[in-house]
Amino acid sequence: MxxxxxxxxxxxxxxxxxxxxxxxxxxxxxxxxxxxxxxxxxxxxxxxxxxxxxxxxxxxxxxxxxxxxxxxxxxxxxxxxxxxxxxxxxxxxxxxxxxxxxxxxxxxxxxxxxxxxxxxxGTEATNILASAANREWEAFFGATFPGLYALMARYHMHKHGTTSKQLAQVAVKNHHNGTLNPKAQYQRKISVEDVLNSTMVADPLHLLDCSPIxxxxxxxxxxxxxxxxxxxxxxxxIMASCHASDSISLSERSRFDALPAAVSAARCAYRQAGVEPTDIDFAEVHDCFTIAEIMAIEDLGFVDRGQGGPATEDGLTARDGDIPVNTSGGLKSKGHPVGATGIAQIHELMLQLRGQAGQRQVEKADIGLSHNVGGSGGTAVIHILEAI
Amino acid sequence: MAVPRYWREIPQRYNLVGTKCGSCGKIYFPPKVVCPTCRRKSLGHMEDCALAGRGTVESYTIIYAPPPHFEGEEPYTMALIKMDEGCYLMGQVVDLEPQEIHIGLRVEACFRRIYEDGTRGAIQYGYKFKKMEEAETP
Structure with a gap:
């Protein structure tokens, strides 16, 4: 190769x-x-x-x-x-x-x-997005896409003590980053209270826990x-380019507090690139819902399982934190045109690695990672890039 | 939606007919043509197997923003249920107040209307879940 x-x-x-x-x-x-x-x-x-x-x-x-x-x-x-x-x-x-x-x-x-x-x-768009899940055995019974991530969020909360406030902090951070991205759909700050007071979409996920159309x-x-x-x-x-799959149905996964496909793709990517999670300077992860970013930083090995919530609360993934995550604003604030998202993540990595990210430039940007997920975790694609 | 698409799933949706692997004994729902554990060895040995319909809530959500066929039914509760046979099912939990749902709740399947395809279209039926009525002997 x-x-x-x-x-x-x-x-x-x-x-x-x-x-x-x-x-x-x-x-x-x-x-x-x-x-x-x-x-x-x-x-x-x-x-x-x-x-x-x-x-x-x-x-x-x-x-x-x-x-x-x-x-x-x-x-x-x-x-x-x-x-x-x-x-x-x-x-x-x-x-x-x-x-x-x-x-x-x-x-x-x-x-x-x-x-x-x-x-x-909007309702038709939601229905089209539900085709990323299993139509016959999930969507047929009334499950929505936010509903599937809500099931994972509730499970994660039960098993690891993750809180709604910690989920909200993902959205607050990404909106904060989005204010510095002139291409982002939403370029305004929000507060934890804004998230917690927004309309409930699929308990425990509020409207502001969800990425937009x-x-x-x-x-x-x-x-x-x-x-x-x-x-x-x-x-x-491109130090690594890895693709992993899993069942399309959430009910057929081996666990519900992680995306096993992302864990598998991450393992492949670190091996291919010859790096460890601690070598990654910054990342763009697939925060289609706030819980998705919490699971992503755990699946990628940036934090231990169950520590995604507390780590976010402590600012580990903020733009000035140890591992800045979603400096572009992420799917949450930049927007999520589904087919474009995986490439838009790469665009952000390139801007950062080439020192062209302007106001949102992170200090150390030698190695960046992108984490792109399909459906509720049926596909995961991870790239690791470095400036040369 | 065309009627045959749902008609062909009637045994599973009405009577919870899944599959048992004749090689390892594991039970799957919805039915599978190959056992993911035994793979080649299971071919020709996958048998129909109806679930008893009892299980435990593993996780749940309350849907406030419903998809098109479910408009007007919100809020409704959906759960990921671990069936006593070991497989997981996704379904609505009905006949209870939203605050009654919790992880660990014992539930049993019941036969219900899922949705109507407009005022003149077919009515789709299938399983939902409700709280287990009788106390179980451990």
Whole structure:
């Protein structure tokens, strides 16, 4: 396997972007990343695009061909592949692009992720998102997506003593970070009281424990390390790219206070990169719900099992803490266009590793980790990146 | 939703028919064609097996923001239930006040309406859970 690097990235603004179509978003993110990398269309060997459910959100499938068309690359007839793993579609698209370059099949690939979620009403969007769970044996009986994470939250609270206030602190921290991200959907601070007083969605999760419904896209350019130097002085090396799966049904998991797929992907990633959790300087984790970030920092080995709540309360994961988590604002504040999320996390890692994160730049940013989850934990994709 | 999609799940949803692995004896619900423990050895040895319907609440949530078919029913309680046979099921817990639900509560399955496909569509039935009525002898 060859060494693989990232040489450019771009994101659109995240939010309710009524004036922009799915195609507009894909084109904007893709072209921004291509310009950032300094490559030309003829340098691109293949395209990968992550998207969860454009078929149901906007009635559009066949995203590979769509991406080639809007990027002005149709005449080159390059391979263009759509990748789907619910909310981990973006991360998995990057894993696919990584494998293609590492194998030697391609030298330069563009990997994007996009979702246009606000063309349907909120209840319909919620129903579409429920297709990431088991339709016949979970959603059929009235389980919602927040409901599945609420079941894990209640279990975590019962087993480890995690509190609603600790969950709320995840949202407070991420909103605080989001105020420094001009691309974020919500750029305002909230308080623990705001979270605890917000509408209950699925007990114990309040509205402000949940990530929003968002339009957005992101893209990165992947190249072999030897090719990367032709285009940029600031390549970022992919130290690890790991993908793990688990049952789609929550009821078939081996435990409910962790995501075993994330634990497995993390183990793979640390081994591949040759690093320990303590070597990670900062991370972007999949905080689709506040409990998800608590479990993520435990699954990644940043803290012991059950210590995610207290550690968050103590500021371990704050921007000035020992391991800053979700400096972008995370899914909670930056927004969660499901197919784009995994790539938007990589964009944040690249900004930090290249010292381009502006006001939210963390002091030590040599090694960063991204943690992207599909469904209630049926897929996990973890990347570890370093500045070279 | 097309009726056959739910019609074919009737044995499981009405009578809790799962699968027992003839090789290791483990019981699964919903039914499986292969045992994840025995894998190849289990092929051809997976047998239908109805659950007794009794279990214990392992975790729960109260849904306040329901999906389309369940609008107007909120708040309702959903639980992850460990069945006495060892497998876990997801289902609503009914006939109790929301504050009565707790981890460790003993429940039993009951046959209920799940939702209606509009005013003219099929009515979907299946299992929900309620508090166990009779005291159990340990």
């Amino acid at each position: 060859r060494e693989v690097a990232l040489i450019g990235s771009g994101v659109t603004e995240f939010g309710e972007l009524w004036e922009k179509s799915l195609a507009d978003l894909v084109a904007e993110a893709g072209i921004t990343a291509i310009m950032d990398a300094g490559i030309d269309g003829t340098d691109i060997d293949a395209l990968y695009i992550g998207g969860m459910s454009a078929g149901r959100f906007v009635g559009q499938e066949h995203l590979g061909s769509l991406a080639a068309e809007v990027a002005g690359l149709s005449d080159l007839h390059i391979p263009a592949t759509r990748v789907e793993a619910a909310c981990a579609s973006g991360g998995l698209a990057l894993h696919s692009g990584y494998l293609a370059v590492a194998s030697g099949a391609y030298d330069v690939v563009v990997v994007g992720g996009a979702e246009k979620m606000t063309d349907v009403p 968002t339009d957005g896209a992101a893209a990165v350019v992947v190249a072999s390390v030897e090719t990367a130097r032709q285009f940029t002085d600031q390549p970022v090396r």
